[in-house]
Amino acid sequence: MKTNIGTLIYTGILLSSSSYIFAQNNDNLSEHIATVINAKSIERIAPKYPMSAARSGQEGWAKVSFVIDKEGNVVDPIIQDSSGLSSFEKEALRAVKKWKYSPAMQDGEAIEQCQMLVQMDFVLEQQKGVTRKFKARYIDITDAIANKDLAQAATMLAELGDSQLWNHSESTYFYLADAVYAKAIDDQERELKSVNRALSGSKEKLSSDSYLYLIQRQFILNLSSQQYLNALESIERLEATDDNENLLTKLQPYAEQVSQLVKGSEPLLMEATIHEGGQFYHKLSRDTFALAVNQGSLDEVQVRCANKRSRFTAVNGNQWHIPKAWGQCTIFVTGMPETKFDVFETGAYVGEI
Template sequence: MKAAGLFLLILLPFFATATEQDVLLSEQQNGEPIERDPPKYPRSEARAGKEGWVRVDFVVDKQGEVVDAVVLDSSGVAGFEREALRAVRRWQYEPALVDGEPVQQCYKVQLDFALHKQRQGVTRRFASRIRAIQELLENQQLEEAKDRLDELRERPQWNLTEDGWYWMIDGLYQQAVGNVEQQIRSFKRVTGISARRLPDVQLRYVLQRLFVLQVSQNQFTEALSTYEKLQQVPDSEELIATMAPYVEQIRQIVDSDQPLFVSARINERRYWYHHLSRSGFQLAEVSGTLNTLEVRCERQLQTFKAVSDVSWQIPPSWGECRVKIKGKPGSEFKLVELQPVSETEQTAAL
């Protein structure tokens, strides 16, 4: 891995402050599932031999009911997304407690759709198509490679192994055309359940590349998670040792006082997610329409109007947090992550 350019951050002057109004919670109890039936396997997908996965983010309210369940990502099969959401919305929990009082709690789960008697590998035809697309990419025949990718995606049969190979070759295509956002999306999809069916050498490459991309976009919490996944891949000790200094740099940057700028764009689902590295943040350089901002934490959920030039500070007692921003597809903005500040600098707080 080359060090050059990995941590070149363009920092704009920051003109606002954030505040902390920390409420220390003396006793916490996480919610416990009462009923979590698995999703039904869609008949049409089962008949076609399709497999896949769906990552769902949801909230358990004070009554233990699941609310605001949304698809974070999936292997791309609409039927699986529909059944995953339908199942999660029926789940029941004992609500989480703070000082004996029920509170909202946010969860993230992956649901896998795998057939018991499905083949584990890829067909010869599929492998031939993958090799052909790879050769087109090597020869810089990008338009033809894109056409072949689209044709491959329309195949009626799609198991988890093929899912992993497809998103890996799609990630290589996105790399060739310089689309960082889509490259991250494709390589993250490789790391779903299908990653367990790819050869270790391919998985190591994908995780290393994903780590570099996430760092380049200041997605530091995601990058550290990718590094942890790499540590689970056999025979990765040399690569892990090479990456370790960069991991230390990430932690130093997160702990520093410099603001971290994350470029964002509302997707076709009308929202954008980010896993926070710090407890303070602000929206800036908004182009388009943003509606609401949700702070979804391990032990709290809050919703605000998504506006720029207002700083938020999350109390440490809320635990690990993500932000979900809803708006018009294609709207762009920057999320600026900030360090906590003293009470004397208070301007706004959660």
């Protein structure tokens, strides 16, 4: 579903014949005040550098989402995104499983802490920037896109992507080029993925104009794909960026509309797809959600909140209510590749607790 950045469409949704998996609590949760002490790191072992990547001069990064249990152990780590090299993903998972924390505490009792996300960067000391060979190939690709020779650009991008012989800077520029190509062919899903990866890479190697361009596209694409909280995070990133005055003035009115939307009472709809990795994740802005499968099948939905974690069978049409005391939540949904479904959000705005 494409959304004009100048128009936020409020969609009314009727959710019927739904059951509550989380028991409704008649107590007024909004009046409950809890003192939460976050988990503190005791030991964080650095990941090993993959030997094959080191020999090839490859650099990259991996983002890992994980849970800290009541004993302070890391459980259920998940690769949320990476620069694209599986060896970095494997080493990041191996390392984080060995980490140790003092557990989070709520009113004197140990609790799980579930909204944990860390990016591990794999960088070789001798690497300085893009190589001449990469720069030449990058210019050829961007020239082909500018000249609307998209078939040639696609071929060169595929060849460069298959090689995966990038350092940190080259990885950033590869995804920048891929994002520009994806915009040229109107593939918004691919563009957003590449924009996110370019922004997760080597920021200091990008020009100011390129960095601001990526933030602008990230905001617009998050809005278009109904990822409203992510769109607001793009604005926060922009606010922390130098030379942001013109772009911030341009986007701020739309950001205010997005903020009003997520904090309002109108239901929210997001169209989602399970891709090859078999997983989809989404940060919730409301305390009630439901999943409606349009094509394929779903297996499980895992709800990871600031102070609680639960796993359920992903029942089509079922509705889940999240107690406010659980805090900000992200859902991780698994299923058959290419399964298409809708995420409906209703109820009260959660916000940051």
